[in-house]
Amino acid sequence: MKLPAGLGWVRFRQSRPVVGKITNCTVGLDGGRWHVSFQVEIELAESPRHPATSAVGLDMGVAHFAVDSNGTAHTGRNSFRQLEQRIATAQRRLEHKVRFSQNWKKQKARIARLHQKAANTRRDTLHKLSTAISQNHAMVAVEDLRVRNMSASAKGTLAAPSKRVKQKAGLNKAILDQGWFEFRRQLTYKQDWRGGLLIAVPARHTSQTCPGCGHIEAANRPTRALFRCQACGHTAHADVVGARNVLARAHESLSGQDLPVAPVK
Numbered sequence: 001m002k003l004p005a006g007l008g009w010v011r012f013r014q015s016r017p018v019v020g021k022i023t024n025c026t027v028g029l030d031g032g033r034w035h036v037s038f039q040v041e042i043e044l045a046e047s048p049r050h051p052a053t054s055a056v057g058l059d060m061g062v063a064h065f066a067v068d069s070n071g072t073a074h075t076g077r078n079s080f081r082q083l084e085q086r087i088a089t090a091q092r093r094l095e096h097k098v099r100f101s102q103n104w105k106k107q108k109a110r111i112a113r114l115h116q117k118a119a120n121t122r123r124d125t126l127h128k129l130s131t132a133i134s135q136n137h138a139m140v141a142v143e144d145l146r147v148r149n150m151s152a153s154a155k156g157t158l159a160a161p162s163k164r165v166k167q168k169a170g171l172n173k174a175i176l177d178q179g180w181f182e183f184r185r186q187l188t189y190k191q192d193w194r195g196g197l198l199i200a201v202p203a204r205h206t207s208q209t210c211p212g213c214g215h216i217e218a219a220n221r222p223t224r225a226l227f228r229c230q231a232c233g234h235t236a237h238a239d240v241v242g243a244r245n246v247l248a249r250a251h252e253s254l255s256g257q258d259l260p261v262a263p264v265k
């Protein structure tokens with residue numbers, strides 16, 4: 001490619017075909033590696049028709065990244081957690097080095113590369129999952145988790161400091177680490193491309209509502225993993241129940257009725 005500003009021709013490895021008309025190009029340096037990205041313009045069919053006809057609900061969690069309404073668990077990767085130890089060690093080593101010395105600079109670069117690696121692994125995992133789900137389902141329903149608020153509220157406010165700061169911070173870390181935000185963003189545009197639908201439904205009681213009879217009670221969920229309805233005895237994996245309720249709510253919101261969660265047969 002030929003770069004402006006007197007840089008001239010440079011070689012690059014094309015990691016994927018460039019489709020469409022290139023309108024813009026960005027050269028960046030990340031963790032000691034250069035990359036170039038092209039912005040392209042593609043003409044899409046007026047209103048693409050999604051090839052699939054099925055719908056799926058997703059329950060986002062920490063133990064599993066997501067569990068769908070068909071009962072499949074999709075494991076995310078706590079990529080950062082795995083690399084965290086290595087990063088911490090590298091960080092400690094940095095402290096023993098003389099600031100701005102050659103070895104200090106080398107160590108600094110090593111840390112940047114580890115962070116880069118964590119980010120790449122995470123993005124790759126999320127893309128694979130969002131692509132698979134978007135390809136297979138015309139409608140995807142997710143809980144409308146206000147992740148941004150959740151992660152902001154861990155510290156509480158000065159007037160009302162959160163009592164469970166540590167516990168909440170841990171959960172928030174897991175949420176941010178797993179990239180729910182990014183996942184949702186990817187699902188949104190991938191569904192747009194294919195003419196599919198992404199629906200976010202209110203998360204209230206999705207884990208406590210019985211998909212069999214509609215009974216809502218906290219005791220319906222005795223443990224993190226188990227759902228057992230106190231009224232009708234319906235028993236299932238709690239995350240699958242959550243995902244089915246999310247799907248049911250999406251169907252309701254499409255039909256314009258806001259009924260209590262309808263039974264899913």
Ligand SMILES: [Zn+2]
Nearest residue numbers: 210213229232
């Ligand atoms: Zn029930």
